[in-house]
Amino acid sequence: MVEMWNIAIQTHADEEAEVYAVPQFKINTEEKWGIGWKYSLKCLNCGFISPVVKLYKEITTDERDRKAAATNINLQAGLLDMPLGNSRTRLLLADLDIPPPAESGMSKLSSYVNSKTTDLNNESMRTKMEEVKNVNRRRGASNPNVINVAWSVP
Template identity: 35%
Template sequence: MWNSVFREHQQVSPMCLGFLQWDQHSEEQWGLGWRERAICNKCTYKSSMFNMFKEIVNKSSGRKTANINRGLQVGLTQVSMGNAGLRKLLLSASIPAPSTKGMQKVSNKVCK
């Protein structure tokens, strides 16, 4: 990802000497996965969004499931903890927890 961003930044702004950094204002959380983009601190360069997770190809239409979220739900079926308990655990560790609705949707797919 970084290599392609560096190359693209050099092509768009060849004379720019700025530093590339994460754009924290545009990051998106998708369960436990994140989507990020890089920006330059000197020019107006913004990269496209990159998934920081692997996606699972779905047979149905709509957004693809993040592999980390599916794996999390598979793991929850093996222990005596539900979605609410996991959310409490993550929030106690100051880790942004996925939404209850999103976790339940993935859980329903796993338990079919």
Template identity: 35%
Template sequence: MMWNDCIQLHAEQSKGCTPRFSVANEWKIGLAWQQSLHCVNCQFKSGMYKLYDEVPTAGRGQKPATTNVALQIGLQDSAISNTKMCYLLTSANVPPPSRRGMQKNANKVTSITAQHTVDDLKQKREKIREINSLCGHEHNAPINISTDVLYNSTSLKNSYGAGQSCSQAIATCIEWLTDRHDIIGFHLENKLCKLGSTLRNRGYDVSCPGHEGCTATIPVDEPISEYRMGREMGLSLAKDNVRVKCVATDGDALGARGIQIIIIVYVTPSGQSKRLKWVHKTCKEYLLK
């Protein structure tokens, strides 16, 4: 588009001149570029052209480039960070974006992704109720689920001091009503907050969690609790009226007890009340079944 427009404008403004274009100015925005052309044989100079598509936004200011947004979406599903991505681009002789700009885009993309994840889980919980109706059951008939927790450490014991060695953990809840076994609930506990650490190093009296822009969900001196994560997942299920009959988990997990506190009793079609059950299984027995 840029070349076609410049050729047409040059023919209208500089008649009789044989065009010989060269790059006049260029502006790098992450992985995207803006350029303008000028003619070496005359005084023709074009305006700046955006060599990328923009992501439509409601706010004022410059719209983000689709290339920069797509890069952050891809990095979310990989094990490398923005710093390593800059190393890879430099090794391929591609001018890398600034790490500050990449982090700014990453913050925007992750917030949107988090909201879409919450909305998607809500839709899946509503679909569970629809499937119950299609199977001839009540739409709020209890279902069987399984839960487990993933830590960012191979062991909970800290070999160098008191407390746990892990700083992040995520609990997931999987339904067993369909063959897809979709995730219908999750909860994350995080002790890390780079902004809070930076502010404290500069002398500000801030505590995590609690300050603006904090990414931590629990204090650093508070242990990660599977019981608390199970309770939060049970709360999300209860809000969408998804009732649970049986929870399958490993032998040392307390997530099922946390779910039981929230969804403690469900009513059967006959009107009788039953307590929530939980089943502890080893990983081997669980996979064999």
């Protein structure tokens, strides 16, 4: 938000020949992207309109669509460990006077985050299995692919 105001003030000072003592800005446009927002400001004194500024960071996904907002991905990642689903989250946000994201967008991001989390878990388990097999090989196990749950102590 601070960056948006700084960009608006700096751009206004650079582009406007007539400098006012204090520019008076109001929100010109606002666009919701999940729980992230994009804004532009307008000077009431001269009509200057600032560039649109994203108040969120974008994350490149595998989809061809628009880049996802990091806040939306983080929300879905946080919901993975909670009994609160997308429908209840939308109700909670609405009760807090926060415009909830579209149900379809939340569902799409939920599927994306679930698949990435599954891939991450599978890769982690694959790495751990290789570590166990390496330990078995070093200990001279007859079959390193067999995972001994407990070793007998001589």
